[in-house]
Amino acid sequence: MTPITRRPGASLKLFFGPGVSVVELAEQQLAIRGAGWQFVLRQASRGLGHAVRALAGAGATREELADHLLEHDGPAALARLYYHLDEWRASGVLGAVAASSTGALATLAPLPVPNPSGPLQTEEPAPDIPYVLSPFAYLRRVDDELMVESSTTGARILLHDPRARLLCMALISAHTRDALPHAACGLSSDEAEDLCALLHQARMLVPARPTGQPQDEHDEPLARWQFHDLLFHTRSRMGRHAGGYGGTFRGAAPVQPVPALKAPMSETAVDLYRPDIERLSADDISFTRVLEARRSRREYGASPLTEQELGAFLYRVARERATAAGENGVSSDRPYPSGGASYELELYLSVASCGQLAAGLYHYHAGEHRLYYLSPMTPDVRALLEDAARALGRHEPPHVLITLAARFPRVFWKYESMGYALILQNVGALYQTLYLVATAMGLAPCALGGGNPDTFARASGLGRFTETSVGEFALGSSPRPGPASE
Ligand SMILES: Cc1cc2nc3c(=O)[nH]c(=O)nc-3n(C[C@H](O)[C@H](O)[C@H](O)COP(=O)(O)O)c2cc1C
Structure with a gap:
């Protein structure tokens, strides 16, 4: 049997x-x-x-x-x-x-x-x-x-x-x-x-x-x-997990716990140049020329980036154009898109050489279009620039390193399962805007694929789990100015 x-x-x-x-x-x-x-x-x-x-x-x-x-x-x-x-x-x-x-x-x-x-x-x-x-x-x-x-x-x-x-x-x-x-x-x-x-x-x-x-x-x-x-x-992504997905608000109170703009981070402000957007809208080089000329550029001009260029660049990429009061607190309007209009990305500038700006670390205030001085060239700020130089395959650092830091609670408060992925997507959208504006201005832009959030946390004094680096972008003057507008 x-x-x-x-x-x-x-x-x-x-x-x-x-x-x-x-x-x-x-x-x-x-x-x-x-x-x-x-x-x-x-x-x-x-x-x-x-x-x-x-x-x-x-x-x-x-x-x-x-x-x-x-x-x-x-x-x-x-x-x-x-x-x-x-x-x-x-x-x-x-x-x-x-x-x-x-x-x-x-x-x-x-x-x-x-x-x-x-x-x-x-x-x-x-x-x-x-x-x-x-x-x-x-x-x-x-x-x-x-x-x-x-x-x-x-x-x-x-x-x-x-x-x-x-x-x-x-x-x-x-x-x-x-x-x-x-x-x-x-x-x-x-x-x-x-x-x-x-x-x-x-x-x-x-x-x-x-x-x-x-x-x-x-x-x-x-x-x-x-x-x-x-x-x-x-x-x-959807489909293979039991978690909630998307803008579920994760059971939170209906008002954003973190404001759209950070309060000024120091008492030392640097007013930045504001380009004439009306004039640029009429006279700027064509969009197709910008797209076709866009390249990652890792060589810089003998003269550093000027303060006027930096001001015009930040204004065209990242200023707050307007605010609107919505159901979930005040929302921001900027030249680059952001999932859920979260605008959780903050721009920190490690300045190696830019006009008369003191070398060191600054925070860009998108609402005021100002830089706030955070520190001189400390070993940690230098380490950020050196890491960037290595990623670029250069000996010298870029004139300015822009560190994109995410204020995580602005996204995690609302988005479930996909919060961090959304932040990285926002980094991509901002990278492209940084590239295109730099190209239109005849500057030398290059996105960087990696950075050290611990170094950034030490350099900035910010908490690693509250706000830290998720992207880096190198900027300098160009050795061969290309199609330059303002
Ligand atoms: C997300 C991202 C990360 C990148 N990381 C680096 C990097 O770490 N170092 C570097 O030299 N270039 C970096 N680049 C630039 C690419 O190497 C470049 O875009 C690619 O070679 C295509 O060349 P192009 O930008 O000149 O068209 C990065 C680009 C992107 C979009």
Whole structure:
């Protein structure tokens, strides 16, 4: 007689997430409804109706659902049930609990919205293939629980029981399903197999290469990704996470906690030159010439940038053109765009040489179109300029380094999941405006891809988590003035 083999994951209790309900639309027509989505089941038999209600209620194992379906609808209905179960499991909308006789071991949390691309997998782990934890799985503490999360699928498994955590730890080296170290973790082999099935479904457990290394680390195209890049991508785009998304206000009071403009940062102000925008609008070189002439320029003229050029440049790029009182406090209007009109980016100038300006660090006040002097050329300000010189591949620093610092609370107050990504997008929009104005003025502009926020925090005295550098831009006079307007 052939022994009956137990399917891994057989005891997993499947369930839809909180807030999912089953609604009868018409006779034999049901809708499974969550927040902002629904799945319509046509010609839903009695048994299938019972199954989805069980999933939206206390949950049930695959076998329990199948038994009930067999009783009501007969064996022909099973294929459809399994088809839908796989579809919902792959889309992430069906959660699963692995339990022992003493309680829940781990829960695969359902995604609040199904992902039709099916990021989770539905095949069971093979008995004889060695599996290992994916390098894209990571552990963190969430509300008194330990959670393992995947940056490939966005799936999250709460490890309630220390034995489940031990198994996770053991899977940092490769094991086949048939040789899981269950006894060392205090688990039965069935419990370990169920946990293994959960991790596998979430793509946290991946096949190991003969060297024992996870395939994810070697196989294209995933191998190209660094862990933090993929996590940032998955968490800041839609589809593969449970967090809220976009301008949700994150439960905050309706008024911006941080004003649109910073108060003057010192008592030493430098008035800046204001170009004649009316005249420039009429006489400036054409937009197409500016676009076609735009280049990154890393060589500077023998004479440094002038104060008039710096004033005209900042005015044309970044001044506050107007303010408007809105529902969420005062909003700003500037020449460059900003997601949600947040205008969280502040410009700090490390001046190496610019007319009669004392060398040192300044803050640009966009509302007053003034510089506020913050410090002389301290070792940290010099370090900012030296880092910029290295990024430019030069020995000498640029005449002026513009550090773009984000006031994080102005964005994080409102935007969920995508706040930091939005800030970097704003950096890109500002970079292009800096490039175009510098080109129109015949100056030498170059964006920089990296900078050190710790150095900037020391140079400016600002708190690293409140406001710090997210972008850098080098500016100087040009050795060969190009198409210059004012
Ligand atoms: C986001 C960004 C980061 C950059 N980082 C650097 C950098 O660190 N060093 C540098 O010399 N150029 C940097 N550049 C300039 C690019 O090298 C340049 O834009 C690219 O080679 C195309 O040349 P072009 O700007 O002259 O058209 C950066 C440009 C951008 C947009």
